[in-house]
Amino acid sequence: MIASMLPVVLQVIGYHIPAVADTHRVPFRPLMSATAAVEPQGRVVPTQIPFDDGCTYQDRTPKTLKEKIVVLGSGWAAVKFVQNIDTTKYDVSIISPRNFFLFTPFLPSVTVGTVEGRSIVEPIRKLVQYDARPITRKIKDRFAGVEEETFEEARFVEAMCTKIDPSMNRVYCQDVSSVAGTCDTFSLDYDKLVIAIGATSNTFNTPGVKENALFLKEIQDATVIRSRILDAFETASQKETKEEKQQLLEFVVVGAGPTGVEFAAELDDYIREDLFNLYPEEVAAARVVLISSSDDLLSSYDKKISDFTMKVLEESRVELRTGVRVTEVTKDSVVCKDKKTGETFAESSSLTLWSTGVKPVPLLEDVIAQIPEQTKRSGLFVDSTLKAYGMENVYALGDCATVYSGNAMQNELAQLFTKADADGSGTLDKAELLSLFGKIADKYPQAEVFENRIKEDDVFEQFDDDGSGELDMDEFRDLLAEVDSMLRSLPPTAQVAGQQGGYLASLLNGETTAGFKYFHKGSMAYVGQEKAAAQVSMLKSILPEPVQALAGPLGEDIVLTGGLAEIVWKALYLDMQISNRNKAQVAFDWIKVAMFGRDTSRY
Known part of the structure; x- marks a missing residue:
């Protein structure tokens, strides 16, 4: 493990590590009234604050001669857009109930302490500063006569958008922090609106999911799951029989996409490597079950990766249930139906993680319902320039957008x-x-x-x-x-969202007139036991379409599996961190785990 860290550590050495005084602390207070509510058992329940027409909405529209852009969201698409937009042309306001950027691919690692939560977040207010802009953007700024001293930052407001009125070019927002009043509300007018609010977990209306399952979309979700796992082992240690222990230590993961597979793999590693010496009897009773609706795992990846992932997990403690549809989730079980035989059976579960895709948040569903041209239910329907159909000045990016690619079928x-x-x-x-x-x-x-x-x-x-x-x-x-x-033309991934954010900034800056074209760099997943699977797109993705067929074997994706793939996975994900501080902290987290193991304290 330590040897596999060497390339990662070498990569970090070249980065400047900010002094303590430069490190912005991110408040991790739960936004209970904004994005989550906590039930007695400690479960985080995502919610959407409804528009309150009983409140008075103060007009906070900036007084400026520049075109006003309002950006909703603080994820991949929003950050990449703001870091590349020309603020000499536009006045930019960012609205989000979350005042930090979150590196979502590492959420499964946070649930077991492989990576700490604070290592994968960065304050939005820091990311809109001149120093955070990409090198290519700084060069363009320099040619435009913009220096650090004259750079105009986008403004950030920690609030939740509760209503979008396309007819009036206005958004209505509410301060939902823990110290806000019940009617701390305001409105903003815009010339252009960029919606990048992500998506919520899709339950497919399966009975019991909202009430009894956990989700993994936010840092609070990972914190709750981590506490629940450790609580289960501590309480099980007080039980006398194996049957009593097992009732508390049955973990079921529904969905075999990247999040589901990586969580199951990380949890299995955690149990084998860190909890075994502390809870030997409890570990013997623990079970991890991964349920997949399809016959494959990571079905959107190359078949070699899918087969390798299944082989690795079969060699671990993870029990696989493929070709199975979940029909109900109860407090202590997951009811399943075998799609081939029609047989119905139940998997006992003390913790159920639901990870089966995404759907639009209620705010976006309201917008879609208002506009006749919005014919997609998987997200806001946009053209090749990411402009929403039926709205002249509204754009959508990332998980909340569905890009037109023709009516395929x-x-x-x-x-x-x-x-x-x-x-x-x-x-x-x-x-x-x-x-x-x-x-x-x-x-x-x-x-x-x-x-x-x-x-x-x-x-x-x-x-x-x-x-x-x-x-x-x-x-x-x-x-x-x-x-x-219901069809999405592009997957709801960080890679897609980031590219869309950069593209839209270039389009509005007047630097391109072409439509958005996704450049697939590859797909990666950690599959457990210090192994990963990576499908890396190389030559074919950068060649013009007419000559792609001439590339032959050189144009094919490179598929890596095993220990080498884990090194590639770590190196590439480390490079994707949004700041040098994040790069250093993630690398040190990995080193700590390699040397001392994961922390098993519950706090």
Whole structure:
């Protein structure tokens, strides 16, 4: 482990580590009234403060001759946009209930103490300063005559946006800090609005999830999970029988994407490496179960990575349940249904982590409902310049946006219909439709979701308007439109959000007129036991499309697995940290764990 840290440590040495006096402390007070409420069992429940029309909203619109840009959010997209926008042209205001940037890919590591929470946050007020701007932006600023002394910072306001009024070009906000009054509210007018508020966990309306499961979207979530794990082991140590201990130490993870897999892997490492010597009997009783709706883990990654991940986890303590749909979550169990056999069974659970995708937050759902042109339910529908359809001066970035890429499945309507019509009857019965969705799931991932819904719900009957038991071409078109409305053209990742933020700044600065094009640098995941899996895109991603096919093997993605991949994973993620302070702190966290193990104190 220590040897694997060497490349990481060498990378850090070249960075300036700020003095203590330069380090801005980030208040970690829970924003209970803003983004979370805590139930008696310590669970963080994300909430959205509703617009209060009984309050008086003070107009805080800046008095300026420059165009006013209001940015909602403090995540990847918002920060990259603000760090690259030309503030000589625009007056920029940032509104967010969270006054720090959070490096979300490390949240699974924070839950077990591999990385500390304060190592992956950075104050927004520090990130909008001149020193935090990228080198390329500083060079452009210099040519424009902007020096550090004359640089105009964006202003930050810690508040939650509770209403967006596109017709009036206005946002309504409320101060939701722990010391705010009940009606500390204000409004801001804008010339351009940039929405980068992320997304919330998608429960797919599964009964019991909101009441009984935990989520991993914010730093508070990781803190609660960490305390719950240690509480479980301490309480279990007071029980006499293995059965009593096991009831407290059964951890179930629903969702086998990067967050779910990495949390299960980190938890397994924590139990084996750090808790074994302290709680030997409890560790023997503990279980970690990972549930995947698909037959693969990390199904959006290369097949080699998926297979390697499954092999590593099968060699660990993690128990895999693949091809399984969760139908209900109770206080002490997860009810499952095997998609192949139809068998229903329950997994006992003292802690259930739900990690199965995202959906728009209520604020954004309200905006989507107001605008007829907003036909996507997976996020605010935007064109190739990230401008929202139906709104002239509103842009959306990151997890809350769905970029137009054509009506993918509808464009192949006739071809898909013919392919599905096995008996040549000119209509599709339920069996033919299921067969089609099963065949095209690799090309259209959302088809798998609809295949499951058709099997288990009454979706087929909803589109069979004439009740014939078969779908004609028009009914099939309506069904495909529904599938397309749920389809995301780009994954909800930090990589996508960051690139969109930088692109939109360039567009508004007048530095480009082209549409947004995503450059996929690769995908990585930690899979446990000091191993990782990495799919790194190299030559093909930077070549023009007409010549990509000529690159041959050199144009293919590089797939790495094992210990070498872990070194690459650490080096690349360390380089992605938003500040030099974060780089140094994360590196030192890894060194501490390698030398002394993870901290097992509950506080």
